[in-house]
Amino acid sequence: MAVDTAVPTAVDRSVDMSVDLAGALLPSPMMTASGCAANGPELARLFDLTELGAFVTKSVMAEPRSGRGTPRMSETPSGMLNSIGLQGPGISAFVEKDLAWLDRAGARALVSIAGNTSGEFADVAAALRASDAFGCVVGVEVNISCPNVANRGLVFACDPLASAKVVALVREQLPRDVPIFAKLTPDVTDIVSVAQACVKAGASGLTMINTLLGMVIDTDRLRPQVAGVTGGLSGPAVRPVAVRAVWQTRAAMLEGRLPVVPIIGVGGVRTGRDALELVAAGASAVQVGTATFNDPTAPVRVGRELAQLLRDKGFERLTDAVGVAHGRVAR
Template sequence: MTAPTPPDLRVTLAGMPLPNPVMTASGCAANGRELHRFFDISRLGAFVTKSVKRDPQSGRGTPRMAETSGGMLNSIGLQGPGIHAFVAEDLPWLAEVGARVLVSIAGARAEEFAEVAHVLLDSPAREAVAGIEVNISCPNVANRGLVFACGPDSSAEVLRQVRAVVPASFPLVAKLTPDVTDLVPIAEAALAGGADGLTMINTLLGMAIDTDRMRPHLFGVTGGLSGPAIRPVAVRAIWQVHAAMRAGTIPEAPIIGVGGVRTGRDALELIAAGAAAVQVGTATFADPCAPVRVLEELTSLLAARGCERISDLVGAAHGPGAGDQRAAARASREATAREGERA
């Protein structure tokens, strides 16, 4: 009796060919060295770095983190050494261990994002960079501190600036915030500005108060809420944007789902909503091996369902629709072409 064929986990995201759809989430595993002590990070589809800015940044004061029911709040402030130190020290190491790297970039102005991207792609270790995740979920100091991703115009402007210095063939993924009334116009604007795909969602803005001191728990007062508590929000956001793509309201593009993924079943839920890949973030604080465990659990779930390809389940919860009809038409054309070649 032959063993069942394992499911095909390969995905291609906006031109990024990856061996599987599981990644780390930006900011939850530094730049790889810490996590690599627990497992080989090249096993993941991609390693997503902490958001890197142009200049070194010390971040906010302490306390920076607070536990909440079903999650945690963080107010780190994008602490980091800056892009020049990143390409000199971290990127060569990531290339050395064989990681496929999705580099998260950030900035206080649209122009800064472009400067960071330019330095990144000018690096000798550029071959390790599978793509760039443009973290537009950070404040725009040129516009009264408003978050770039809270407005279509500011979202599009950042992507336009980055795309101007990045070759058209190089994958750009825009990371969106859920702290908006309607994500669909923001997604549309990011894609129109030059994004090839979307990462959803970033943390939700939250706050905790220390009732012993009767003061905000975090030095920065508010922080980003992450963890299992936000997974239903991530599922909803992915569903809405993917549905708009299927309806032809906005262009089709791959979605990377993130938000509260702890298990393979959590990952499958985001995939069924419309995500082509998933990121594991907060779960790594309690279980550093969470990303590879999620990958193994997801593989087992697919095998138990008799699923041949992970791509077959992307958006499956939406049922038959325009996207399925287009895929069926493509499959029919490909089958006809193969038959012609045999003849």
């Protein structure tokens, strides 16, 4: 696929695109999605990372991790399947190199953390807090929902109690003014119940959704296409699922079944119209992931398109459009 390396123009400033995500004041709702843009230097060659509301890092664990075997990715008719397995350098190397670089670049970092156990999540959060570069961290995304790990039992977000335990332990390790966002999986019967458990345990907000568990068969070899057999499906195919999940969770907030917290919408966003769907469903911010593989500038381009759409529809502020599809504005 051809890569678009054109430098995006500035976001339309006639619309107030600023957002308040549980105390994190950001100039834009646009973010990268964890795992799709490495940890900063790669995209910084194409645009200024400060144009984003936040740069979301690849999920980091306590120790270095080699990830799963190859092949790790497979293109699908409307997206892609990945089975990376949370490969990474470990938290010590991450804060020393990657987070320090983001801090020097002036970026706002939403750090994604993961763990094999609930205690490991807490250890990673504690190491992050102790970092000299912690000042650039505007929030922590708790990845309790990655579907491409070897042991499906590690997907904490499939169980409300397990989710709550992780969130509570992470919350204890971070300053109260640093928001934490629980990243949820759509691979559950009732995503609202998991959201309720996370918020009750101390989550400041929610990121919805992670990839869906999927599988591709190589019809020449008649074997699984990726070495890990299953993987996470992302791209345009999952956007209606993301919109549904955001809608259901925001509706629960409007009905009083769930405290009102900000939602970061993610899943299949390629254009401003895609982002607007998530915002209208109830998302206060939007992440762009798979689209960056084809257009590395997509996170800022989508923001520019979203601002133009909001202006065309008569909105002066992004916040006025959040949840508007419910018939009333969801704050």
